[in-house]
Structure formats: structure tokens, C-alpha cells
Amino acid sequence: MIATGVIVEYNPFHNGHLHHIRQSRKETNADIVIAVMSGHFLQRGEPSFVDKWTRTKMALASGADLVVELPYVYATAQASDFAKGGISILDAMCCDYFSFGSEEGNITPFLNSYSLLQEQNDTLQQMIRDAIQTGISYPQALNTAYKQLIPTNELSFVDLSKPNNILGFHYIEEANKIHSNIKAVTIQRIKAGYHDAIEADSTIASATGIRQAIFEENSIDAIVSYMPLDSFKGLEEWRKSNISFGSWETFWPLLRFTIIRHTPQELANFAEVTEGIEYLLLRAARESESFVSFMQKVKSKRYTWTRIQRMLTHIFTGFTWECLKSFKQPSYIRLLGMTRNGQNYLSTKKKDFTLPIISRAASSNDAMLMQDIHATDLYMLALSGPANTKRMGLDYKTPPIRV
Incomplete structure (x- = not known):
């Protein structure tokens, strides 16, 4: 079968x-x-x-x-x-x-991109670190570094600024990493x-x-x-x-309560909460009557909407850095x-x-x-x-x- x-x-x-x-x-x-x-x-x-x-x-x-x-x-x-x-x-x-x-709709550019980034991995990682230092998010840093590495030849490479292309690339990367025989189709x-x-x-x-x-x-x-x-x-x-239906706007009263009941030091223990953003989360929760108004106070060039929402998910569910690191x-x-x-x-x-x-x-x-x-x-x-x-x-x- x-x-x-x-x-x-x-x-x-x-x-x-x-x-x-x-x-x-x-x-x-x-x-x-x-x-x-x-x-x-x-x-x-x-x-x-x-x-x-x-x-x-x-x-x-x-x-x-x-x-x-x-x-x-x-x-x-x-x-x-x-x-x-x-x-x-x-x-x-x-x-x-x-x-x-x-x-993309074609698997060949994904495979070409994977091979390229494997060959240039050390250079890629340094370029990503340098880009993040300018204040941009990790996905933006990855795409910026990747574009600089693409050679001018006849091979086709996938556009890693597109959300589903990014996921697809990581699927292929992971299958290779675990030496799986499973074949990729897009x-x-x-x-x-x-x-x-x-x-x-x-x-x-x-x-x-x-x-x-x-x-x-x-x-x-x-x-x-x-x-x-x-x-x-x-x-x-x-x-x-x-x-x-499920949404953060519906969940906001409970989410807001969960944020406010913690100290900044406690918020910093939850997965993906980094770099002192816990103080901003706490201040914005105290001042915001809706989820959208809260997000408008917190979102920035450095912290994307998605990254902030993942922090909030972990705060809401009580999922800590310690929990995250315990699962391999x-x-x-x-x-x-x-x-x-x-x-x-x-x-x-x-x-x-x-x-x-x-x-x-x-x-x-x-x-x-x-x-x-x-x-x-x-x-x-x-x-x-x-x-x-x-x-x-x-x-x-x-x-x-x-x-």
C-alpha cells in the first residue's frame, strides 16, 4: 500500500x-x-x-x-x-x-535550494546573525541571507519569502536531516x-x-x-x-488575566518570551480592552504578529522554556x-x-x-x-x- x-x-x-x-x-x-x-x-x-x-x-x-x-x-x-x-x-x-x-508548485527548485544552503550553511548562519542584529525578524533575516547566496546560473531556486514555500523547504530539510526515505512532492x-x-x-x-x-x-x-x-x-x-468560534479576541479576557497575574520575571519563563518583552506585554495587557489593541501596542519590526502570538499561546497554556527544552x-x-x-x-x-x-x-x-x-x-x-x-x-x- x-x-x-x-x-x-x-x-x-x-x-x-x-x-x-x-x-x-x-x-x-x-x-x-x-x-x-x-x-x-x-x-x-x-x-x-x-x-x-x-x-x-x-x-x-x-x-x-x-x-x-x-x-x-x-x-x-x-x-x-x-x-x-x-x-x-x-x-x-x-x-x-x-x-x-x-x-512554487515544482519540487526541483526546493531541492536546488536545499543543496545550495547545505553547501553554504556556515556562511548562511553568519549572514542570518548579522541581519538579525539590524533589528529584523528571523524569517526576514533568512530570506535576506538566502537571496545574497543564490548564484546566477541556469538552476532554479525557490522563493523563500512565501509562507508555504518556507514550510516546504523545512519539510525537505527535516526529511534529509533524519535520513528518511520518504519522498517530497509539492x-x-x-x-x-x-x-x-x-x-x-x-x-x-x-x-x-x-x-x-x-x-x-x-x-x-x-x-x-x-x-x-x-x-x-x-x-x-x-x-x-x-x-x-475560536479566536484570540474571544479568548482575550482569560488571556489578559493570565498575563496580568504574572510578574515580569514569571512571564520571562514562558517559551519564546525573550529580550525583556515581558515588560511590554504586561503594560499593554493592563492598557488594552481588546486583543487587537493589545497587539497594536506590542507588534514591532523586531517582533512579528506571529512571533508575539506564539509567546501568548505559551503564556496562556503555561508552556515554559524548561518544558520546551525537555522535548527532543x-x-x-x-x-x-x-x-x-x-x-x-x-x-x-x-x-x-x-x-x-x-x-x-x-x-x-x-x-x-x-x-x-x-x-x-x-x-x-x-x-x-x-x-x-x-x-x-x-x-x-x-x-x-x-x-
């Missing part, structure tokens, strides 16, 4: 994701598509729009055969560590291919860019555009044409049973859902997996898993309020979804 893996957030699952799964299956002749999906907090430092089980159902209804969780420590990390978690799990599950969407992203708003004459929109439209209209009706029917029904069900590699495969085809794959291949499968949270006390469970409870608390105790401990109460 040919297995192709994808590393995803599906926040929420839309027609662009459907295109990616279908094309990935076609390009690799896959019998099985395995999705490693982020849980309740995401790579850009945001709460997920809907919970991981709702997004699992969306994925299984639209072409994924297995959905497993990308642990919190990797799901909320910068691109290189996000890639490390995802690729390690796909490799452990004996995938033949991994497929990612990119602005699918051209169609029409909508990562941050684009929805367009009335299209059926493709970014997840960012879809979320934006729902919040602005306070309705999901405007986005029905941009999603598979099962995904739209999932949002309908969520709307009926929850106070709100993914230690399990957390099963969220499967089709019958996926179940057959597990029955056939799990003896070859290099990580244990966890289908019941109660069967393990792994520290990395405990962090995922803790994050789920805080996510549910922020959405449902303290009176709704039914949503506490959902990781223990929810078995893998079967389709």
Missing part, C-alpha cells in the same frame, strides 16, 4: 485543502492519505477555529484515511520545528511520500494566497479569508461555496453547540480518526511503525501527551466558560472517529 502524508491545520477544511488531497493522491498513486494535524493551538500562535475532532471529521469526509495529532510542542513552533514534528511522525508511520502545497496552491480575503467569483479561499468573513458577517452563510458540504455542515453543528522528538502517534481504509493500513503496517500508537489518552502518561490534554482543557474553558464542565477532559472521553 502506498502511503502519502500531509502536514496540516485545516482551520477550517476548505476547497483548497480538498484539491491538495486529491492531487496528492493522484501524483503519488496513493492508496492511503495520512494527515498529521495540529490540535487546538496552531503554528501562527492562534487558537483553532473549531476543535480538533470537528476538523478530523472534515478531513476524513474529504479524502484523508488517517488523522493523527501533531503534538502541541511542534504545532505551535516556528517553521523548522513544526516540520520536525510532522515529518518525524510521517516517517514513523512508514509513509512513502509527503506532499505539501506551495506557491502541489501548486491555486488562486487564494495564505492571507487573501475571499472573492465572490471564486470557489477557492484561504482559511484566513474564510475565518475573517465569518467573524465580519457573524454568519457562516457567506462561505458555503468555499468548502466541501461536510465541512460546512461541521461549522453549522459547531455554531449550534458553542458560544463562539515526537514520542507517540496520537490517533484522532480513521476510515475503514485507514484502519486496514494500521492493521497491516503498525508493527513496522517506529513510534507507539495512542488511541486512548488514558492509556498513556507521556509528558508530551499531557501537554496536549492540558491545552485542550484550556481551549474548551475559554470557549465554553467555567460553568460548562462537560467539555473538560474531552481527550479522555473522545475515542478515535471512525468513518
